[in-house]
Amino acid sequence: MSGRKAKHEYTARHATDAEVLAASRKLTRRGFAVAAIGAAAGFGFYRWVEYSRDDGMQPVPLRRAFQANAALSRKVFDERALAPTYPASRAENLRINGLIGIKEAILPESWRLQLVGAANEKHFAQYVPDVTAWTYEYSRGRESTEGDHFTFVPPVENQPVAGYSKDAKDVTMGKDGKATESAVTQTSNVALPIWKQVLNGTQIQIGCNNIFGQDPPTAFGFGGNSTNYPGFTRMKRYNIRTEVFINAP
């Protein structure tokens, strides 16, 4: 509406310069009034987004956006498509996302990686309703994770371990002939980057649902299938056990 009409109205001939200026003033008032309303509305919208009720530490509109983005990704991308693979030689140091909750070296056997985000994830054998319920074990017991949670304290050895304490000359011997290392020396001896320590002994399971697009064969068994039936037969499961690096002779 406004485009054509306004153009006609305001770029039509004006008899005097004063008329031009008057028309301009009217347009300016109108423009800035609309702009003020628009700015207020925009600011109100922003406030509504930022100060909405929280859902999992995100305001509800932002949480909805996360969910919508995820749902859209599932629709757009083929879940069964394989991710590109690269030779291990091209791997670089993995990025540490954060050490919150990891005050000490975790016992690698107690570490678990759960892959989530697949459609119908409860179907998968690996599905754990609450992964935070998993109990991790630490090399020197659990300590408080309050405070400077980015301070990673490497474990203090009781005994030097071959391939772990780096240099034999760093291992000082006590009077009883046993190794006594100061914590400082040992700290400097922890030669492995943290990501290797974290990943040591990691078991990564990668599952793919119904890869051949066929119905599963009927499973017969006394008392049924011990694993989640159809998971057992429908799933092509790859177990990759990564024996990562440390404690290896």
Added chain:
Amino acid sequence: MDIGNQEETPAAPPVTLRLERKHLLAIRWMHWINFPLLFIMILSGIQIYWNDSDNAHLHPHAIYRLGFGSLTLVRIFPESVWNALHIPWHVTQGMGDHFFFMWLFALNGVAYVLYSAISGEWRFLIPRRGSLREAFQVMLASLHLRRSLPLKKKYNGAQRIAYSTVIAMGAGSLITGLAIFKPTQLHYLTTMLGGYEWARWEHFWLTVGFCLFFLVHVVQVAFAGWNNFRSMVSGYEIRPANQPSLERERRS
């Protein structure tokens, strides 16, 4: 439209001014909507980037720095800047904002490009032959090394180049952002951009480009004066009656 108007009664004073419709309504809306959106995208991006820069010993500023190879000249943002902007510990807010407002930013940008294409306004914006030379003249004039500006159409050569570039940069931000957002699913795209880390680098430096554009833009608008600024709000500019009409240029 005949502006000259020689048929007035002789008693009337000569009309020396006229109103020129400079910016179309939709363009003005999209311009001003983009301003806070881009601001939010940059701020939330910095909030995300802070988390990458924290724990520098774990991931020592591989991306966000000025340097060559292993030599780093400047690591962007010292601690004082973070604190002054209240950036630290806002990564969750930053990600929430970034992945929400990215849709509005993208939609607004796509709408702008479509509208410009359909309405024909793109003709004002696209650099033409001679735009580069004209841009150089504008630069000299801005630096007071040259007296007068070249003849003004809607946009001069410098503006055509700058505005077209910033639109292309917006597209670049969307594309590099996608490559970072879904690097596994869109690995062809990510690879085409040089890999994940390069895509991050490109995304970041495009943002630095936006900031530089913003600075120059604001300074130039300030120098251009109220009449020009007002036209981006009201749509109309007061011009000398004898200047060539934009409507004519628009329709040609």
